[in-house]
Amino acid sequence: MFSNKTTAEDLAGVITAAEVKGRSLWSDAAARFVRNKAAVLGAVVLLAITVFSLFGQYFAVWSNEEIDWSIMGKISQAGAPSFANGHYFGADELGRDLYARTVQGTRISILVGMVGSLVAVVVGTLYGAIAGYFGGRVDNIMMRTVDVLMSIPFMFVLILMLVIFGRSIVMLFIGIGLISWLDMARITRGQTLTIKNKEFVEAAIAVGVSPTMIILRHIVPNLLGIVVVYATLLIPGLIMTESFISFLGLGVQEPMTSLGALIRSGAGQMQFGVIWQLAFPLTFFLVTLFAFTFVGDGLRDALDPKDR
Amino acid sequence: MKLRTTLMASSAALLVLSGGMAYAESHATHPVTGEALAADQTFTYQDIDESPSIDPGMVEDVAGSDIVRDLFEGLMNQDADGNLIPGVATGYTVSDDKLTYTFTLRDNAKWSNGDPVTAGDFVYAWERAASPELASPYSWYLELMSIVNVSAVIAGEMTPDQLGVEAPDDHTFVVHLSQPLPYFAQMVTHSTTFPVPRATVEEWGSEWTRPEHIVGNGAYVLTEHVPQERMVRVRNPMYWNNDATIIDTVVRLVINDDAQALTRWQAGELDKVAVPSGQYPALKEQYPTEATSFPSLCSYYYTFNLRDDAPEWEKDVRVRQALSLAIDRDIIVQNVTAGGQIPAYTFTPGATAGFEVPSVETANMTQEERVAKAQALLAEAGYGPDNPISLEILYNTSEGHKNIAIAVSQMWKQNLGIDATINNMEWQTFLEARGSGQFDVARAGWCGDYNEASTFLDLMTSGSGYNDAAYSNAEVDELMAAAKTMDDPSANYTRVEEIVAAEAPIIPIYHYTSVFMMNDALKGWPVNNVQQNWYSRDLYKVAE
């Protein structure tokens, strides 16, 4: 696999202590990642978009909820992108500043992707690690539960959750995260099964470390590589899911918005001479998803050499 | 099974179609106006959603009623201006105590299977609509009609045959009322009162409205019905006035998305579609003759919450007045809804028959004066920058409602310094929250069930199930109760409007208009009928 390494280096690798090997694995990965141009570009773009979404509002003339009464009702003539009236990206159908709304919408979309992915990762990793570590009946029950949950249409759960518990951004994070932890649980369980037979785990059991500590201190850290890869690859999907929820009208509450909600209303208006209402949010949406996908692919290639 | 259905339906369509085609060619001009008629008399229109039912006894939505008016015919119809004209009944007489209505039925009315339409069919239909067994969601309409024993029948305390309707002979239908109702005759144009064919209903049960089973007495018969997709109705040769029908085929397409429907209209796939919210002015410029807007019998308003557990500020009439004054209705109807809607300062639409919109003070002020007065009232009530009000506007998920809520919240914020947030819920949750008083200010809309002011003003009485504000005023209750039996109740209605305007339990925002795109070739649309009770048989397409 490491065909470019010499036998001597390989030998050296075997001889060096475990913790040194751990560090070199990560720096190795970093080196591989840096060599991947698409991934580096993705990371740079992602950074730029994140900065834009966090600090973009300081350059806005209008807030994301203020209505510009002077152009309201004649958006298709007066609402086009213009530096003169401060609407850099134009105005939305009510005369609100699209620049401010895009900044804020990008922030929500990225946040939903990241936090949703985090929820999925935390729940999924712990669940999978516990199932894999204990094995036997526990594993069987836990994984059958996952099977049952997987056969439930996720849309159903999400719609009902948003309906029953009311709409809030926290509910959105939890809801989106909770529907995507199932895959994570399966992946980590599989990995745990191989890890738990390694010497260091057996050693820990032998000296009487509690199962909780073993899972948290020994198993989970060793799952980190695959978890990071999976989490990054999950984000674009979650951002897409959020846009679908916005389509159903169950997204974040006005005056807050998300890229999905902006695109949804822009797409409804694209025939009416206000194409900027679709163009700007859609561009940010696509660029964000591209960047996340490139970074995710890059991380996978870097951390999981099998897939190179 | 499915295949057979389609076959049967299409052969029926073919049969009827060929009959109709011949007619259109032989009468190439309109009998009254003399306009040249198009060879293809197919009318295609959009519905936003599938109707829950097209059974006259069960139908509960406006779009469903449109269909029922084509497939069935009631005692009385409406003309293009909304006036009563004979339907199955040639006329009616009212007893001196105004408690008994006697309808005389025409002898040439037939069901689509050739059977005569009799008074017994109406008795059966009305008893069926009220029966708990059918459990019609619209049975309350019969209660509104004040038929003798109707409430007891609905509650299951009496059997349906004890309902106050009778058929002394096949052509006489008698209705007994528990109280005089000046607008009763208008109410029998509503689809809930239409006859149903007993034999068919009893044979097929709830499936009797399928194209392969249905029997109707309207100008059209149903030949194809795919829920959420399309429905085809073709002319009924058995209809007593079939000779006057011009449109041969009516196609109803369900299109959820208005922008999508408009695109398809532009591509020539449909004759009539809704106008997407806010697009009317631009479309009017592009299609001056096809973009259509006219008043309809609906009001859009915001309701306060006057329940005991509501926030303290809502109980102060000055605050309610201030909030109402600070809303610039002109901006909302011109820039937000932009479909020719009429700014509202009182509840009942001016389009309502026999109703004159009372002149209230606020309607005649300029917006600057209103805002100045609002600020003064709010300060007087003790609210201001040091004691700000924060409130939440509740509305149900929809682009149009959202835009209004955003505009209103900004007006309150900028004019009165109120911290207004907005909250949308999907319809069912919204109804639950509004009905149980879990809101500060909620969006509401009301469309008249019949063309008379009481259908609106009854909402202001303390006993109304739709009085979401929980507003209670003894004088309003008395005035409305008295109005029921008055020959000319308009003074009472004016007084009620004045009280409501003064106490502001609700904020009227605008009166609706019907806004749609309609092909130039399509004629005969009843633009003056504020209830928008249209009949396909009154429409026709001229040659282009």
Add this chain to the structure above:
Amino acid sequence: MFAYIVRRFAVAIPTILILIVLSFVLMYSAPGNPFNGEKIPPPEVLANLQAKYGLDQPYWKQITNYVWNVVAHFDFGPSFKYKDRSVNDIIAQGFPVTLTYGFWSFVVAVVVGVSLGVLAAIRHNTWIDYLAVGFSIGAQSLPNFVMAPVLVVVFTLWLGWLPGGGWNGGQWQYIVLPVVALATSYFASIARITRSSMLEVMNAGFIRTAKAKGLPMRRVIWRHALKPAMLPVLSYLGPAFVGMVTGSVVVDAYFSTGGIGQFFVNSAFNRDYSVMMGITILVGVLTIVFNLVVDVLYAWIDPKIRY
């Protein structure tokens, strides 16, 4: 193998039961009721409606009745919203529509996706590869609800080639646009999975051996590389197939096909409990069946897997 399939079905039955109970509990805890339409019926009318549909009975009785009717009579009950239709009617009408355009979307997605993925892999690191990858990510990222109206504007309004919606008994003109809209996001995923798994296989020892033996490239790909490279794609195709044949809300909403996706979302918003449950069970059963089909195909393609 046979014993394995039987065992999987044995597990499926409790799974479905749990699914029913879970959906029942979730559904009934949502606020509102199925009888609120444009207007809320007064209490006495509501009582009649609830009695008619058995909603006045205790929950345990409602659910046992429901399960009994489903299991013993295959009867999913009446729709609470569409008063003259049963759930069976709605599924019988909507599902064939969804199945038709879903099936064609599946075919299109697999053919286009696999071809694009293979092409990108064998032309690794050329402009073809970059173009294919960029195109796939773009197609995957473009929301359906942008794609659908654009298709209608272009093909219906500008070109006038295809109708902008409807189903009309499934004539081909009406199927094209829904298929394109639905297949887009799926073919993109398939292309990306195919590409990366193909790349991996092409680096494997046995392929290098085959190439070294001087076999023509075409033969190497068709005879040796494609089959093992399809394994990861296959595990994606199971859920994807279910996803496609159970329809897309967006496609149904924009193209007014009358498919099951629209009924599904509407039933959630209308609290049409029985339709919601019926479609949920349908989707659940399909998911279980197709996961099983995928696993069986897996064993067939990969001789190393034994059950």
